[in-house]
Amino acid sequence: xxxxxxxxxxxxxxxxxxxxxxxxxxxxxxxxxxxxxxxxxxxxxxxxxxxxxxxxxxxxxxxxxxxxxxxxxxxxxxxxxxxxxxxxxxxxxxxxxxxxxxxxxxxxxxxxxxxxxxxxxxxxxxxxxxxxxxxxxxxxxxxxxxxxxxxxxxxxxxxxxxxxxxxxxxxxxxxxxxxxxxxxxxxxxxxxxxxxxxxxxxxxxxxxxxxxxxxxxxxxxxxxxxxxxxxxxxxxxxxxxxxxxxxx
Amino acid sequence: xxxxxxxxxxxxxxxxxxxxxxxxxxxxxxxxxxxxxxxxxxxxxxxxxxxxxxxxxxxxxxxxxxxxxxxxxxxxxxxxxxxxxxxx
Numbered sequence: 001x002x003x004x005x006x007x008x009x010x011x012x013x014x015x016x017x018x019x020x021x022x023x024x025x026x027x028x029x030x031x032x033x034x035x036x037x038x039x040x041x042x043x044x045x046x047x048x049x050x051x052x053x054x055x056x057x058x059x060x061x062x063x064x065x066x067x068x069x070x071x072x073x074x075x076x077x078x079x080x081x082x083x084x085x086x087x088x089x090x091x092x093x094x095x096x097x098x099x100x101x102x103x104x105x106x107x108x109x110x111x112x113x114x115x116x117x118x119x120x121x122x123x124x125x126x127x128x129x130x131x132x133x134x135x136x137x138x139x140x141x142x143x144x145x146x147x148x149x150x151x152x153x154x155x156x157x158x159x160x161x162x163x164x165x166x167x168x169x170x171x172x173x174x175x176x177x178x179x180x181x182x183x184x185x186x187x188x189x190x191x192x193x194x195x196x197x198x199x200x201x202x203x204x205x206x207x208x209x210x211x212x213x214x215x216x217x218x219x220x221x222x223x224x225x226x227x228x229x230x231x232x233x234x235x236x237x238x239x240x241x242x243x244x245x246x247x248x
Numbered sequence: 249x250x251x252x253x254x255x256x257x258x259x260x261x262x263x264x265x266x267x268x269x270x271x272x273x274x275x276x277x278x279x280x281x282x283x284x285x286x287x288x289x290x291x292x293x294x295x296x297x298x299x300x301x302x303x304x305x306x307x308x309x310x311x312x313x314x315x316x317x318x319x320x321x322x323x324x325x326x327x328x329x330x331x332x333x334x335x336x
Contacts, residue, residue, distance in 0.1 A: 183317060183321060226306060230306065237307075
């Protein structure tokens with residue numbers, strides 16, 4: 001029986017090339033725990049390197065710019081990006097608070113978008129690792145409650161116990177926010193990675209020249225940009241939800 | 249039937265379970281389609297507000313997708329990081 005199954009599986013034997021896992025490259029000792037340098041760290045380092053190079057180039061371009069002339073070329077692109085982030089922040093949070101949070105939102109958006117489309121560079125997207133997305137969601141969680149304590153002072157805690165009977169549900173709801181945010185980003189990007197790995201493993205090598213490109217457009221570019229936008233949008237919604245209650 | 253190993257049985261049941269977990273994909277499909285239909289109707293009624301409608305629709309669709317992604321996470325865990333194998 002086992003032999004027969006093996007023979008049947010031979011024509012589609014290429015499936016066994018499918019590989020989308022996280023690999024450990026180098027292990028070292030960290031206070032008695034064994035920790036690894038994994039695929040995620042390496043692709044995240046590459047993503048960060050691209051962002052840092054872009055930031056330095058933008059900084060140099062801004063320093064050399066002549067304020068009396070209209071910007072052109074690379075500077076134009078940088079201005080367009082900054083304006084897009086500012087407009088997004090104003091649209092989501094209102095003009096009074098947007099300035100303070102636009103920095104965080106812009107860097108979050110840049111990192112998540114570049115991580116999501118890094119599949120195009122042949123990397124495994126860093127956001128397809130739950131560690132990365134959970135860390136991002138924890139930063140957002142801290143920011144949400146920072147805004148809550150800043151604008152509502154002690155009312156931020158008492159608002160959890162408004163109907164006393166519902167207080168457990170309120171507390172669970174607060175804790176569930178970062179978990180659902182991180183799982184949403186992680187699941188979307190991981191599903192794209194899994195699909196791409198299956199397709200690259202299933203079709204003959206000669207076809208990989210053209211056909212997966214169409215799917216890269218959907219899974220990496222479209223889905224990646226939408227999810228980055230949604231992550232930033234949800235951050236804005238949750239943070240700005242804490243402004244308005246304080247103004248009552 | 250006598251030569252099925254414990255490991256094989258757990259793996260087969262996990263594969264079936266992963267398939268069943270992906271039934272969760274029905275809900276987000278219906279929900280996202282409904283949101284897209286309502287979005288199209290809203291654009292038809294008020295074409296000027298297309299940008300706002302688009303961003304609201306995408307946000308709602310992304311939130312509706314969450315339950316499907318929980319099912320997906322369960323399926324992936326059952327297939328690639330199976331916690332049941334260790335219990336044999």
